[in-house]
Amino acid sequence: MGGDGGREEALSLFETKEARGRVAYKLFSSTIFMGICLIWFYRLINIPRSGEEGRWAWIGLFVAEFWFGLYWIITQSVRWNVVYRYPFKERLLHRYGDKLPRVDIFVCTADHIMEPPTLVINTVLSVMSYNYPPEKISVYLSDDEGSELTFYALLEASNFSKHWIPFCKKFMMEPRSPAAYFAQHTEPHDTKYAQEWLSIKKLYESMKNRIDSVVEMGCISKEMRDQHKGFLEWNSKVTKWDHQSIVQIIIDGRNTAAVDNDGCRLPTLVYVAREKRPQWPHNFKAGAMNALIRVSSEISNGAIILNVDCDMYSNNPDAIQEALCFFMDEERGHEISYVQFPQNFCNITENDVYSNATVVFNKVIVHKHDLRLCFFVFKNTKLFMGTDICFLMLVMKIEVPGIDGYGTVFYLMIIFMDLQKGLIYGCSVEDVITGLAIQCRGWKSVWYNPGKEAFLGVAPTTLDQALIQYMRWSEGMFQIFLSKYCPFLYGHGKIKLAAQMGYCVYLLWAPISLPTLYYVIVPPLCLLRGIPLFPENGDKKRLHFFIRQSYWDVTNPNSSRVGSQGLQNSPCRVFNVTAFSNFESKTLVKLKQFHTN
Ligand SMILES: O=c1ccn([C@@H]2O[C@H](COP(=O)(O)OP(=O)(O)O[C@H]3O[C@H](CO)[C@@H](O)[C@H](O)[C@H]3O)[C@@H](O)[C@H]2O)c(=O)[nH]1
């Protein structure tokens, strides 16, 4: 290799590729834009005069179409220059091998009924067994309920991890959530492997049964309590809303005696229930995350943070390495503050009736601007700390080798001054607002959607769950649009106009429901009363063509790039009233014929 050393150094740790067919897409969308203008024009010049029937329905339709068209224009900001990222983890390992930074992994849970402890520990086990030096990983479970049941489950998981981690690494098996693994794989044929496989499976199942029965009982027996001093924290006064802070280091990775069954070091594992008092706002996940940032800085102080929800297990054991390629790239790494992976789900049904798969958002929209902050890997814990600047500088220099130390510290100081509070409170989508705030401070971010999904979560499976989920998201995002964080105001002069518009694709999700409702209610009523709202075939055929084309796109803002997949899976599927509008114009013709006969 010798002579190649210099060249190897010059190679970037990640590559950015432009999507193919961009020119074709631009041409295509220009024709759609013309179509939209024609629709607007058609509506405006054909408004029935005052006194004529259908005047208000017609004006309402113009407003609805105007709004659809505007929204379509906003979505173009994220479709014109789509790019894809490709990290090179082999280069990372070759270059940084034993100098990789420490990573703190935050897992959040809040309710042992909605998020059963077995689900939580499966996520914890999956992130404990990353292909990454275990002594450099620290996993923090934030339990906002402060439940001893979850604490008990975590103790069980820590014992099981001593078998599970070496098993995963020995046989290079995936995924590393035991529940997901055993659900996907049957007993192997190889006898030696099969033996180990069966014994691990038995261990897992007996652990799961123990946890499930404790959860069912709702309390911890005296014998179990006596096994760990941590249970002393739970006295009769501890409730979900009112308790002191509880921090228990279950595995201390700093201790060289903390090893698995193969004698390899174990990752640090910490249980955290932040203090909660009824009179203090707890700020939901953002509050939990900020508490974790403080706690972790005292224990492991990793340079990188990875955050997952407790129902999102890691599906790719190399995800940390891949994310690090972005942070540690010599040329651009210093300006990247977070890497975000898409939210994918493991329980999507064939028809995905609640549109959980968000294929278009993941595959197209967010690729353009690296927008949303959801499962993120922050560069440097100290971004959010309120103390100890010197310590902060020191940590950076040691922890992120290869990146220009001086420049990095300089960046951190600025961020430190600005974002003292950490994740931003007061909004149910704290990730979006915090991501925007970080970008507006000059940082870049990366949206990375690897071929193999990096994290898999649990999507809502019933209508009420789905409605609550979408309502919370759309409400939270619209709230941002109406607040001082509106990207057009807050981001003005700080991020590009296209990026501001890109955020609004999300933030204007809720209000688009109004024209949609109008569109599904008023035209059928007009249809019944024989009021024409759409041009007929015949002399206006050309215009009709444009209108139909454009309607298709206007009413499906997410589908044009990914075709039918988009139609099926778009989170904005509610806009899909195309079939309806085409149906209506044809039916109207028939209905009119019927009337005239
Ligand atoms: O008081 C709380 C409430 C929630 N959580 C945790 O926060 C996570 C997300 O909450 P959830 O109710 O599951 O919200 P979702 O809408 O499913 O979460 C999505 O949307 C959120 C807001 O955009 C993001 O923070 C999440 O990462 C993303 O998965 C879960 O792990 C919860 O346990 C807490 O820690 N404390």
Ligand SMILES: [Mn+2]
């Ligand atoms: Mn969730």
